[in-house]
Amino acid sequence: MSAHSIHEEESHGSVGSYLVGFVLAVVLTAASFWLVLHGGFARETALIGLGVLAVVQIVVHLVFFLHMNASSxxxxxxxxxxxxxxxxxxxxxxxxxxxxxxxxxxxxx
Known part of the structure:
Protein backbone atom coordinates (compact mmCIF):
# COMPACT_ATOMS: atom_id res chain seq x y z
CA MET A 1 0.00 0.00 0.00
CA SER A 2 1.50 3.29 -1.03
CA ALA A 3 1.35 6.47 0.99
CA HIS A 4 -0.76 8.13 -1.69
CA SER A 5 -3.58 5.58 -1.52
CA ILE A 6 -4.34 6.59 2.05
CA HIS A 7 -5.43 10.08 0.99
CA GLU A 8 -7.28 9.17 -2.20
CA GLU A 9 -10.68 9.62 -0.55
CA GLU A 10 -9.87 13.11 0.69
CA SER A 11 -10.75 15.99 -1.58
CA HIS A 12 -7.77 18.27 -2.06
CA GLY A 13 -8.25 21.47 -3.97
CA SER A 14 -6.98 22.15 -7.43
CA VAL A 15 -4.71 25.03 -8.34
CA GLY A 16 -7.73 26.84 -9.80
CA SER A 17 -9.76 26.57 -6.59
CA TYR A 18 -6.79 27.79 -4.54
CA LEU A 19 -6.38 30.76 -6.88
CA VAL A 20 -10.09 31.60 -6.65
CA GLY A 21 -9.89 31.41 -2.85
CA PHE A 22 -6.76 33.55 -2.79
CA VAL A 23 -8.28 36.20 -5.05
CA LEU A 24 -11.47 36.28 -2.97
CA ALA A 25 -9.45 36.59 0.24
CA VAL A 26 -7.38 39.44 -1.19
CA VAL A 27 -10.50 41.25 -2.48
CA LEU A 28 -12.25 40.88 0.88
CA THR A 29 -9.16 42.10 2.75
CA ALA A 30 -8.81 45.09 0.41
CA ALA A 31 -12.52 45.86 0.85
CA SER A 32 -12.08 45.82 4.64
CA PHE A 33 -9.11 48.18 4.47
CA TRP A 34 -10.97 50.47 2.07
CA LEU A 35 -14.01 50.53 4.36
CA VAL A 36 -11.88 51.63 7.30
CA LEU A 37 -9.58 54.02 5.45
CA HIS A 38 -12.35 55.66 3.40
CA GLY A 39 -13.91 57.12 6.52
CA GLY A 40 -17.09 58.17 4.73
CA PHE A 41 -19.38 55.84 6.65
CA ALA A 42 -20.99 56.17 10.04
CA ARG A 43 -19.26 54.18 12.78
CA GLU A 44 -22.13 51.70 13.11
CA THR A 45 -22.31 51.15 9.34
CA ALA A 46 -18.55 50.55 9.16
CA LEU A 47 -18.69 48.04 12.03
CA ILE A 48 -21.57 46.14 10.43
CA GLY A 49 -19.74 46.14 7.09
CA LEU A 50 -16.55 44.85 8.70
CA GLY A 51 -18.51 42.13 10.47
CA VAL A 52 -20.13 40.99 7.23
CA LEU A 53 -16.81 41.03 5.38
CA ALA A 54 -15.19 39.05 8.22
CA VAL A 55 -17.88 36.36 8.14
CA VAL A 56 -17.61 36.08 4.34
CA GLN A 57 -13.82 35.83 4.67
CA ILE A 58 -14.19 33.00 7.21
CA VAL A 59 -16.51 31.12 4.83
CA VAL A 60 -14.07 31.61 1.94
CA HIS A 61 -11.22 30.17 4.02
CA LEU A 62 -13.31 27.24 5.22
CA VAL A 63 -14.48 26.32 1.73
CA PHE A 64 -11.44 27.01 -0.45
CA PHE A 65 -8.53 26.27 1.89
CA LEU A 66 -9.89 23.87 4.53
CA HIS A 67 -12.20 22.13 2.01
CA MET A 68 -15.16 21.98 4.38
CA ASN A 69 -18.39 21.17 2.58
CA ALA A 70 -21.60 19.22 3.02
CA SER A 71 -20.22 15.90 1.73
CA SER A 72 -20.43 12.82 3.90
Whole structure:
Protein backbone atom coordinates (compact mmCIF):
# COMPACT_ATOMS: atom_id res chain seq x y z
CA MET A 1 0.00 0.00 0.00
CA SER A 2 1.50 3.29 -1.03
CA ALA A 3 1.35 6.47 0.99
CA HIS A 4 -0.76 8.13 -1.69
CA SER A 5 -3.58 5.58 -1.52
CA ILE A 6 -4.34 6.59 2.05
CA HIS A 7 -5.43 10.08 0.99
CA GLU A 8 -7.28 9.17 -2.20
CA GLU A 9 -10.68 9.62 -0.55
CA GLU A 10 -9.87 13.11 0.69
CA SER A 11 -10.75 15.99 -1.58
CA HIS A 12 -7.77 18.27 -2.06
CA GLY A 13 -8.25 21.47 -3.97
CA SER A 14 -6.98 22.15 -7.43
CA VAL A 15 -4.71 25.03 -8.34
CA GLY A 16 -7.73 26.84 -9.80
CA SER A 17 -9.76 26.57 -6.59
CA TYR A 18 -6.79 27.79 -4.54
CA LEU A 19 -6.38 30.76 -6.88
CA VAL A 20 -10.09 31.60 -6.65
CA GLY A 21 -9.89 31.41 -2.85
CA PHE A 22 -6.76 33.55 -2.79
CA VAL A 23 -8.28 36.20 -5.05
CA LEU A 24 -11.47 36.28 -2.97
CA ALA A 25 -9.45 36.59 0.24
CA VAL A 26 -7.38 39.44 -1.19
CA VAL A 27 -10.50 41.25 -2.48
CA LEU A 28 -12.25 40.88 0.88
CA THR A 29 -9.16 42.10 2.75
CA ALA A 30 -8.81 45.09 0.41
CA ALA A 31 -12.52 45.86 0.85
CA SER A 32 -12.08 45.82 4.64
CA PHE A 33 -9.11 48.18 4.47
CA TRP A 34 -10.97 50.47 2.07
CA LEU A 35 -14.01 50.53 4.36
CA VAL A 36 -11.88 51.63 7.30
CA LEU A 37 -9.58 54.02 5.45
CA HIS A 38 -12.35 55.66 3.40
CA GLY A 39 -13.91 57.12 6.52
CA GLY A 40 -17.09 58.17 4.73
CA PHE A 41 -19.38 55.84 6.65
CA ALA A 42 -20.99 56.17 10.04
CA ARG A 43 -19.26 54.18 12.78
CA GLU A 44 -22.13 51.70 13.11
CA THR A 45 -22.31 51.15 9.34
CA ALA A 46 -18.55 50.55 9.16
CA LEU A 47 -18.69 48.04 12.03
CA ILE A 48 -21.57 46.14 10.43
CA GLY A 49 -19.74 46.14 7.09
CA LEU A 50 -16.55 44.85 8.70
CA GLY A 51 -18.51 42.13 10.47
CA VAL A 52 -20.13 40.99 7.23
CA LEU A 53 -16.81 41.03 5.38
CA ALA A 54 -15.19 39.05 8.22
CA VAL A 55 -17.88 36.36 8.14
CA VAL A 56 -17.61 36.08 4.34
CA GLN A 57 -13.82 35.83 4.67
CA ILE A 58 -14.19 33.00 7.21
CA VAL A 59 -16.51 31.12 4.83
CA VAL A 60 -14.07 31.61 1.94
CA HIS A 61 -11.22 30.17 4.02
CA LEU A 62 -13.31 27.24 5.22
CA VAL A 63 -14.48 26.32 1.73
CA PHE A 64 -11.44 27.01 -0.45
CA PHE A 65 -8.53 26.27 1.89
CA LEU A 66 -9.89 23.87 4.53
CA HIS A 67 -12.20 22.13 2.01
CA MET A 68 -15.16 21.98 4.38
CA ASN A 69 -18.39 21.17 2.58
CA ALA A 70 -21.60 19.22 3.02
CA SER A 71 -20.22 15.90 1.73
CA SER A 72 -20.43 12.82 3.90
CA UNK A 73 -16.64 12.58 4.16
CA UNK A 74 -16.54 16.02 5.83
CA UNK A 75 -19.38 15.38 8.29
CA UNK A 76 -17.12 14.90 11.33
CA UNK A 77 -15.02 17.95 10.48
CA UNK A 78 -18.12 20.11 10.14
CA UNK A 79 -19.52 18.69 13.38
CA UNK A 80 -16.29 19.40 15.26
CA UNK A 81 -16.12 22.91 13.79
CA UNK A 82 -19.76 23.58 14.74
CA UNK A 83 -19.13 22.40 18.30
CA UNK A 84 -16.08 24.65 18.52
CA UNK A 85 -18.05 27.67 17.26
CA UNK A 86 -20.86 26.94 19.75
CA UNK A 87 -18.37 26.65 22.62
CA UNK A 88 -16.66 29.92 21.68
CA UNK A 89 -20.02 31.71 21.38
CA UNK A 90 -21.13 30.45 24.80
CA UNK A 91 -17.81 31.54 26.30
CA UNK A 92 -17.80 35.01 24.73
CA UNK A 93 -21.50 35.76 25.29
CA UNK A 94 -21.34 34.41 28.85
CA UNK A 95 -18.30 36.54 29.61
CA UNK A 96 -19.94 39.67 28.20
CA UNK A 97 -23.10 38.94 30.18
CA UNK A 98 -21.18 38.46 33.44
CA UNK A 99 -19.09 41.59 32.86
CA UNK A 100 -22.23 43.61 32.08
CA UNK A 101 -23.90 42.42 35.28
CA UNK A 102 -20.78 43.16 37.32
CA UNK A 103 -20.62 46.67 35.83
CA UNK A 104 -24.30 47.33 36.52
CA UNK A 105 -24.04 46.08 40.12
CA UNK A 106 -20.86 48.04 40.83
CA UNK A 107 -22.22 51.27 39.36
CA UNK A 108 -25.31 51.19 41.55
CA UNK A 109 -23.31 51.46 44.76
Missing amino acids: SQRWNVTAFSYTVLTVLILVIGTLWVMHNVTMNMMSR
